[in-house]
Amino acid sequence: xxxxxxxxxxxxxxxxxxxxxxxxxxxxxxxxxxxxxxxxxxxxxxxxxxxxxxxxxxxxxxxxxxxxxxxxxxxxxxxxxxxxxxxxxxxxxxxxxxxxxxxxxxxxxxxxxxxxxxxxxxxxxxxxxxxxxxxxxxxxxxxxxxxxxxxxxxxxxxxxxxxxxxxxxxxxxxxxxxxxxxxxxxxxxxxxxxxxxxxxxxxxxxxxxxxxxxxxxxxxxxxxxxxxxxxxxxxxxxxxxxxxxxxxxxxxxxxxxxxxxxxxxxxxxxxxxxxxxxxxxxxxxxxxxxxxxxxxxxxxxxxxxxxxxxxxxxxxxxxxxxxxxxxxxxxxxxxxxxxxxxxxxxxxxxxxxxxxxxxxxxxxxxxxxxxxxxxxxxxxxxxxxxxxxxxxxxxxxxxxxxxxxxxxxxxxxxxxxxxxxxxxxxxxxxxxxxxxxxxxxxxxxxxxxxxxxxxxxxxxxxxxxxxxxxxxxxxxxxxxxxxxxxxxxxxxxxxxxxxxxxxxxx
Amino acid sequence: xxxxxxxxxxxxxxxxxxxxxxxxxxxxxxxxxxxxxxxxxxxxxxxxxxxxxxxxxxxxxxxxxxxxxxxxxxxxxxxxxxxxxxxxxxxxxxxxxxxxxxxxxxxxxxxxxxxxxxxxxxxxxxxxxxxxxxxxxxxxxxxxxxxxxxxxxxxxxxxxxxxxxxxxxxxxxxxxxxxxxxxxxxxxxxxxxxxxxxxxxxxxxxxxxxxxxxxxxxxxxxxxxxxxxxxxxxxxxxxxxxxxxxxxxxxxxxxxxxxxxxxxxxxxxxxxxxxxxxxxxxxxxxxxxxxxxxxxxxxxxxxxxxxxxxxxxxx
Numbered sequence: 147x148x149x150x151x152x153x154x155x156x157x158x159x160x161x162x163x164x165x166x167x168x169x170x171x172x173x174x175x176x177x178x179x180x181x182x183x184x185x186x187x188x189x190x191x192x193x194x195x196x197x198x199x200x201x202x203x204x205x206x207x208x209x210x211x212x213x214x215x216x217x218x219x220x221x222x223x224x225x226x227x228x229x230x231x232x233x234x235x236x237x238x239x240x241x242x243x244x245x246x247x248x249x250x251x252x253x254x255x256x257x258x259x260x261x262x263x264x265x266x267x268x269x270x271x272x273x274x275x276x277x278x279x280x281x282x283x284x285x286x287x288x289x290x291x292x293x294x295x296x297x298x299x300x301x302x303x304x305x306x307x308x309x310x311x312x313x314x315x316x317x318x319x320x321x322x323x324x325x326x327x328x329x330x331x332x333x334x335x336x337x338x339x340x341x342x343x344x345x346x347x348x349x350x351x352x353x354x355x356x357x358x359x360x361x362x363x364x365x366x367x368x369x370x371x372x373x374x375x376x377x378x379x380x381x382x383x384x385x386x387x388x389x390x391x392x393x394x395x396x397x398x399x400x401x402x403x404x405x406x407x408x409x410x411x412x413x414x415x416x417x418x419x420x421x422x423x424x425x426x427x428x429x430x431x432x433x434x435x436x437x438x439x440x441x442x443x444x445x446x447x448x449x450x451x452x453x454x455x456x457x458x459x460x461x462x463x464x465x466x467x468x469x470x471x472x473x474x475x476x477x478x479x480x481x482x483x484x485x486x487x488x489x490x491x492x493x494x495x496x497x498x499x500x501x502x503x504x505x506x507x508x509x510x511x512x513x514x515x516x517x518x519x520x521x522x523x524x525x526x527x528x529x530x531x532x533x534x535x536x537x538x539x540x541x542x543x544x545x546x547x548x549x550x551x552x553x554x555x556x557x558x559x560x561x562x563x564x565x566x567x568x569x570x571x572x573x574x575x576x577x578x579x580x581x582x583x584x585x586x587x588x589x590x591x592x593x594x595x596x597x598x599x600x601x602x603x604x605x606x607x608x609x610x611x612x613x614x615x616x617x618x619x620x621x622x623x624x625x626x627x628x629x630x631x632x633x634x635x636x637x638x639x640x641x642x643x644x645x646x647x648x649x650x651x652x
Numbered sequence: 653x654x655x656x657x658x659x660x661x662x663x664x665x666x667x668x669x670x671x672x673x674x675x676x677x678x679x680x681x682x683x684x685x686x687x688x689x690x691x692x693x694x695x696x697x698x699x700x701x702x703x704x705x706x707x708x709x710x711x712x713x714x715x716x717x718x719x720x721x722x723x724x725x726x727x728x729x730x731x732x733x734x735x736x737x738x739x740x741x742x743x744x745x746x747x748x749x750x751x752x753x754x755x756x757x758x759x760x761x762x763x764x765x766x767x768x769x770x771x772x773x774x775x776x777x778x779x780x781x782x783x784x785x786x787x788x789x790x791x792x793x794x795x796x797x798x799x800x801x802x803x804x805x806x807x808x809x810x811x812x813x814x815x816x817x818x819x820x821x822x823x824x825x826x827x828x829x830x831x832x833x834x835x836x837x838x839x840x841x842x843x844x845x846x847x848x849x850x851x852x853x854x855x856x857x858x859x860x861x862x863x864x865x866x867x868x869x870x871x872x873x874x875x876x877x878x879x880x881x882x883x884x885x886x887x888x889x890x891x892x893x894x895x896x897x898x899x900x901x902x903x904x905x906x907x908x909x910x911x912x913x914x915x916x917x918x919x920x921x922x923x924x925x926x927x928x929x930x931x932x933x934x935x936x937x938x939x940x941x942x943x944x945x946x947x948x949x950x951x952x953x954x955x956x957x958x959x960x961x962x963x964x965x966x967x
Contacts, residue, residue: 298774300857302774412937416934488938489938634939
């Protein structure tokens with residue numbers, strides 16, 4: 147019985163929250179939550195997110211068999227709940243973050259260390275009521291112990307030599323081989339959840355767009371879709387198509403930079419130089435068509451802020467033609483360079499089973515045989531009308547992640563053309579009704595699937611908004627990918643993951 | 653009196669021209685990447701800027717850390733003066749040979765590696781261990797090249813080697829080809845270029861030479877950087893004087909011939925710098941442990957060159 151239950155069957159009959167859209171949210175009691183844990187051990191439902199709101203803990207799940215998504219909620223008046231980490235290791239960091247922010251304890255979580263709270267905040271449990279006092283003495287952060295002879299430790303960061311985000315990496319090595327890598331993040335914590343609370347939609351949308359700058363379109367889209375779900379409204383068709391167009395342009399720009407960046411980290415800067423010029427052309431086309439190079443704040447709840455003119459359309463078509471042609475040249479260079487392939491093939495392998503266990507999506511997941519893509523799985527408009535494939539790679543090494551990006555680039559270029567061909571006319575926005583409700587959105591950013599959940603008050607303000615970056619489930623895989631590789635190959639692995647720091651530091 | 657003046661010019665030239673050669677390589681690389689690139693003279697400005705800055709020294713650093721930049725700079729400078737540039741008639745000719753050159757580079761490397769360890773940072777240790785790993789293979793290969801050439805010319809003095817080549821005693825010999833191949837490979841490794849090391853990287857975890865000098869700043873860094881540039885020029889000079897010596901002035905030549913020698917040397921350095929930049933632009937860095945195969949190959953080539961010489965003489 148256990149293994150064959152679908153998520154819908156399992157949650158059927160439990161109390162549901164009426165205003166939660168578009169997927170149901172069920173209220174579980176402690177016993178039902180424990181049943182859920184047992185069921186998770188048997189089934190292969192993916193954990194999409196875990197967050198808290200007041201005294202409640204929410205877990206979003208997806209049944210990969212039928213694509214059903216649901217949120218399970220547990221009220222925890224004693225500020226503790228049974229941990230999901232045993233059955234879904236991807237939950238470990240989410241639970242640690244949740245404990246730091248809300249002071250809600252996951253019972254059974256084996257890792258007692260804080261995650262986001264480095265002991266430098268003026269308070270502790272900043273989202274809980276009442277808040278806790280700040281620690282009086284500096285907090286010591288014990289890294290996981292490694293035992294053995296002739297091991298040495300290399301601490302790297304949080305300040306790096308390149309212009310990248312801050313994060314601390316602790317390598318334990320035996321000679322050049324990495325025995326264990328442990329990452330410590332949280333250095334760019336900015337209190338997004340608290341900042342968003344009580345804000346009107348326009349202001350909260352701006353905050354969402356700035357959570358992780360390179361994914362600004364994806365986050366704006368996720369926020370807009372969640373608001374529209376919560377208020378039972380719908381953006382006009384032309385807005386949907388323009389949003390998808392922007393999302394694909396963002397994906398193209400970022401994938402180009404990543405392909406070049408990985409090659410640069412193998413000391414082949416020619417590729418980065420070419421990729422950067424291509425990306426620059428995308429950014430200039432963005433600025434010409436929508437008035438912002440990174441398309442920040444172009445997607446708003448209810449629609450989009452800028453229309454695409456006829457000239458803009460012509461610019462984008464020309465851009466796609468150039469990109470497709472020059473991308474092929476770059477791919478040939480990559481493919482014909484044994485010295486580069488020698489670095490990428492077989493380096494930093496993520497086994498498919500591990501990617502599955504952590505529920506990792508995006509480039510990292512798909513390069514290890516995971517087929518998840520919110521554009522297909524959720525099929526939000528207009529992707530339900532478009533023809534595209536979700537490529538995957540079997541090997542899960544750095545090379546696979548490069549090829550994954552190249553193939554996704556090709557799909558995105560085709561999507562941009564399709565979007566231009568089929569773009570419907572009509573208005574750009576529809577007003578958002580002022581009403582309360584809860585909404586959730588799953589949107590495919592360039593890193594992977596972004597989950598954004600929010601609750602609106604009757605006055606139409608944000609009460610609670612939780613954005614879950616895809617990197618939450620990809621960072622732990624980096625630690626696994628580097629094992630038994632050499633230290634000198636870490637930058638290559640890290641760049642091929644290109645996880646977000648800001649997105650997970652909240 | 654006049655030879656002394658030329659000797660002083662030669663001694664200053666190997667210091668003064670080194671940043672230019674590095675700047676030229678960087679500029680050509682930038683052009684090949686589609687960038688405009690900084691001027692060839694930029695390294696001079698960088699060194700001048702660093703020389704004017706204060707040096708920040710780690711609390712844990714010992715006297716070794718302080719003296720290393722001077723030792724390294726002097727050792728590499730001395731090594732560079734051993735090689736003839738514009739003329740073979742030099743003050744150093746009777747005093748030092750290629751084996752002394754290898755030894756002086758070894759001294760510089762030894763002190764750099766110790767200084768890398770001295771401050772006690774993880775990166776310094778990482779760089780030092782990698783440098784020693786590379787040196788353990790590169791130095792024997794370099795010595796083997798020297799031996800095979802000395803078997804051929806019955807001398808280890810570079811000036812006499814140049815004379816020997818110029819006298820036309822060397823035809824198309826397999827051994828010379830093998831030795832040249834080995835020397836090119838060793839030169840890439842010893843001067844810290846791609847595919848062995850990437851002097852332009854900001855990724856600490858991948859560095860070799862840069863990791864050892866990471867703790868240096870100000871005038872100390874300027875000396876270390878200048879020494880690295882000189883070492884690159886030294887290897888270019890070595891390749892020139894062993895395999896492309898034509899144009900160099902000989903003892904007894906009049907002053908105009910010395911100027912021709914100077915011009916020829918500059919042109920050859922420029923040409924080799926461009927070739928180096930082009931080569932670096934079309935290859936990625938090697939996986940660290942592949943360096944063993946690469947330098948092992950160099951050692952093997954040099955060894956074969958020596959063996960062939962013995963065999964051909966015995967026959």
